[in-house]
Amino acid sequence: MSIATLSPEALVLTEQVGTIRRLIMNRAKARNALSLDMMNALIDGLKTAEDDAATRVVVLAANGPAFSAGHDLKELNAHRNDPDKGKAFFDETFRTCATLMQTIQGISKIVVAEIQGTAAAAGCQLAAACDLAITVNEAEFGTPGINIGLFCTGPGVELTRSVPRKQAMELLITGEMIDAHTAKAYGIVNRVVPKEYLRIVVDKYAMEIAGKSAQALSFGKSAIYRQDEMTVADAYDLAAGVMTDNLLADDAVEGIQAFLEKRKADWPSLK
16 A cells, blocks of 8 residues: 555545545545645645546545535625625635536546545535545535535535436435435445445445556546536536625625524525
């Protein structure tokens, strides 16, 4: 086993075992919130894996109790004091998120999500964007942005391509979390396994895939996603703009502030 990016402070750790490369999100204390730097680190890690001839399969994993809590609300909220009230930073964040999701599906290597805990909002989007996803019984999935005044439009792009539309809309509109087995029934994940067997099962999957024809996998993966690309790029472009405008709206200002202050939101739109 060889391991690169050993610094414990690194946002994304890289572990190489034979032909399998793990990109491990490493913001456990922040529940692996997708800060701008974290997303750029993941994009860089995916591109490096794509260029590495020895790597056949990429596993996207995480340290800590959560797979990813979604976008970093503290980071987003800190930019409300910018001269433009954060508009440029919000837009950069959501467009970088769109780039991350499309990078996962654009590289020729198969990307497997190893989900050891909750995947919420953009974290759920990240899980759904991977080619395959394996999770533990204890994990929950959902898009709770609506509960803080921010509709998860970006995650909706991925969910409506992975999940039947009415189930996707239910997640987006209610903000309710679903358990791992419901996520499997919806099509967000492929398999649910006991926590102690997660890595064993993921490695088995990855090794089996790594033994397939690299050319066939490359051709096949590209074709499968290309059939959706006629609309997905435009959809992500729209979603990034909508989420930026949404985040500037009064309800999102109040909802996120209430969330950070651990109080009930007082929606301006209802006054």
